[in-house]
Structures are given as C-alpha cells and as structure tokens.
Amino acid sequence: LIPVKLGAAAGHNLFAWAVCAMRDDFMTMANRPRRAKGSTAGLRATAACSLAVGLLLLGAACSAERQAEPPDLPAPLVKRIPLKIGVHYTPGFRQARQTSGRRPWKVGDASVALFEATLDNLFAEVVHVDPWPSGDKAPALAAVIVPEVLGIDFGAGQVSIRYAVELFSTRGERITGWKIEGQWTTPPGPPISLWAAIGAEQANMRHAMRAAGAALVESFYSDPTARAWLEANGVAPDSLK
C-alpha cells in the first residue's frame, strides 16, 4: 500500500511541476524570445518553486482540518408527526470536531444541518430554542430536542458517527433519550492516488452523515424509547409511515 501511495503522490507532484514549468516555458518563449541559449537558471528556479508549492499543497492537504459536508437529505417518506417541538443546539454541538487521528474533522455545521433538515421534515412544527426560555416565557412544546455528538470513529475505509438524541421539557427536565449511529464502510481497493484517497474519506463521511439522518428518522418508529414518548403524546408511530 505504501509504495503505491508514494508512487501516486510522486506522480502527481511530477505532473504539477511539469505543468507549471511548461506553462512558464511557454510564457518565457512568448515574452522573451531572445533569451540566451543555455541559460537554465530560470528553469531551475521555476522547477524548484513548483516542486516546493506542490509539496506544500500536499502537506496542507494531509494535515489541515477538514470540514464535513452537510448531508443531502431528502424529505422522508412519512407523515409528519403532529407535534410541536423545540430544538436546541449547544455551543459544543455546533463546534463539534473529531480531534484524534491524523487529520481532524469539524462536524458541527454538518450535524446542525443534518438535524435541521430531518426534524423540519419530520414534525408538524419545529422552533429553535436559543436561548433556553425561562419561566412563563416557555412555549408549549412536546419536548425540546438537544442533540449531542457522542463520537466519530475512523477505520480502514470506515466512518462511524454517533449522536445522542436527548429530550427535555421546556423547564429543562430530561424526559428521555436514545442514541443513533450512522456508519459507512467502503471496501478496500487499489489506491490510485493520494488525492483520490482524501476524496474517498470525504465521501465516506458524507455517506455516514446521510446514514445518521436515516437512522434519526427511523428511530422515531423503531426505537422503543422514542415510540414510548410518541405514544405518551398521543401519537401512534406506525400510523405515520
């Protein structure tokens, strides 16, 4: 695996250098046709510069924090749950990131987008509870959903993201809660290039986020805790799917 990846990375750097040098060569020929023969100092400088830029880009791609893309979640094929709920995103949830491993991932924004898209399509009415209401100002809500990122795991071609779905009353008392998980595994294949491998990780994350969205929808109909909460609010889960 390592020689193949190194070979691919070297190929890409070679290509980038050749393109830059070639372009510079064209420009030089076009602009300065009377350049002295045998002068290679300019070309060497161009090559060195191109190589350095390529290596810097490669290094940056390998170490920079990456942002998970918001999942593309279609409207679920269910009837809306006839309840008015609130949703509260804590600062920790909005800025959630996975810091261990080679390259950190920032998943807060994508996670907010995941819950926004899913809950908006799932419930009759969703209100944002931010800041948390106090006393008599609290709206009449069946519950306030407070999601939490439990963890993100990376394996060989595998991404798993786990959330806790916590339900609170508007007074801040915990009602119930359950966990969901979205994961995706891509079978190993021959690595063609390092860039492709980086792209594959992003794709795996996107798949895992979508799987988490699907799990969130499905949990309201299959998770015993969620079903019990719905039934306690006069909703028969099976009648909605």
Next chain:
Amino acid sequence: MRRGFLSQGALLLAAAFVLFGCGVTGKVSRVDEQRQIAPARIASGDAVTIVGLVGIRDETLDCIDDELRGLLGDSQVIRHAEFRDRMFPWFEPDLAPTDTESLGKRMLQPLVAQRIAELHVRYVVTIGGGETSVQEGSWGGGFGNPYAIVIGGAYSTEKIMLSATLLDMRQLRSVGRIEAEGKGGSRMGVIVIIPYAYSVSSEKAACQSIARRIANYVTGKPQAPAVGRPRLDGTQATFFARSPSSPAASSACLMRSISAAGNFISGGRTVARGSLPSSTSASFMRLCMSTHGSL
C-alpha cells in the same frame, strides 16, 4: 532553450500518462452463480431499479445503472440515487429489504407501497457483496538488462464479488439471485525513465456482468448455458446449466423449493413446476447441491 522545452514536454507527457493512463484497459469477469426461483418478465411501463447495500460504492451502482439503461432503455430503469431519495429512508443501504420477509414488512407501510406503485417499480434489485481482496507487491531492478534503467514499481491485484437479489414488488418475494466476480488490478512504476501506470477496474467488470444478467433476467431472455472455467471476455453462468454428462442434474434443478425463495438458504417443501421433464431419477437435493451449492 529548445532542448529544455522538449525535455519538459517529455516529462509532461510522462506525467500525463501517469495520471490519465489509469483508465480501464480491459476486464476479466465471470458470473459465479445465478439462481432463479421464479420466472421474471418485466412488462412495458414497468420499471426496475437497484439498491446498494452497505459497502457498495456509488460508482459501482452508477455503472450498473448505466449498463441497465443501455440494455433496457431509460424508461424502464430508475436510477438508484433517485429511487433512494424518493423512498428515503426506507431503502437506505442498512434499511433496505433483502429477502421476502423484510420486503413484506416494508411493503406493509402504506406510504412505501403507494410510492412503489406511483413509480411503477416491478423489480428492486439489491446489490450486496462488494468484498474485495487485494494483493499488493513491488518490484525493482534491471531484470538483467544493463541498459534498462528500471527503478521499480508497485502493483496491486483486486478481486470484487457482487451479489444481486431480485425482489418482485408485485409478488412480494425474492425471485432470483446472481453473483458476479470481477478481477482487476493496477500497476505503476518506471521503466527506462518512462513512468507508467494502468488499472483494470474489477468493479467495472463485475458491474457489466451483473447488469447484463439482470437485464436478461427481467426480460426473460435465456441465460448463457456454459459451465466450467471463467472466460476472459465476459460472463459465465452456471445457472440451470445443462451439462450433457449429467442430464438428471439439470432436470432435477428445474424443481425448486418454494420455501427457499425467501432467503435462499433454508430448505423446505419441494415442488416441481415449470418445464419439469416427465421423469427423472435424480435426487433434487443431492444433484443441486453438487452442481450449484445449496438453494
């Protein structure tokens, strides 16, 4: 100056070859197994769609989609991404039904059944498997040629196995299963200062193979009768193989186990149907097991 330009041109050409030489240059594939539980025939106006289970790449599903649309026509194939979106989340990779029992449960959901009817989906083909085995290695040296400037290189050989289960949305049952294996690999290295790389896509090979079988299946076309070694140029079927040396085996395999239709594993009541010969002395279980593995 000109010399520098030419040398860089050569480098550019070589680098481009490294990058863009990674195309599909050939294929090796075979169909290992195909089991038909019930005859399938798609009618005009009906559609077929595929659903990828966990671990199947989008590229593989796109490939099968493209192949199927080429074989059946655009109007009879609903792309997997569109179907998944329209059915979200019930046909997501880890929620999609894979056998008769889970299909029956899913179709009990009125909204799902209604959407399936709206889309005129007759067959849902779940694509599973995707297990790959990769062999990797490297080489180097001059191979005894003092004039060859061989620096070295690396290779990997990949095999992928795909399986397709056909679910009849009208009869609410599994009607068949196909397995296909594709082999491919990639090589890269440097020979005489010219870097090279190429790749043979195993997924492409397997997807073309399985798409052709699905298309034949749902259109009721006869399947390839050959059995034996895999061929290099395409597919090979062992389904309903009529080996001249064992006619009893082939005739006995026309008897199918009804209760095995659900999961292809369990045994059960065996009945004769279809074009069963008037007599056969073969044992269904023994002969089918020996030819195709257990139904």
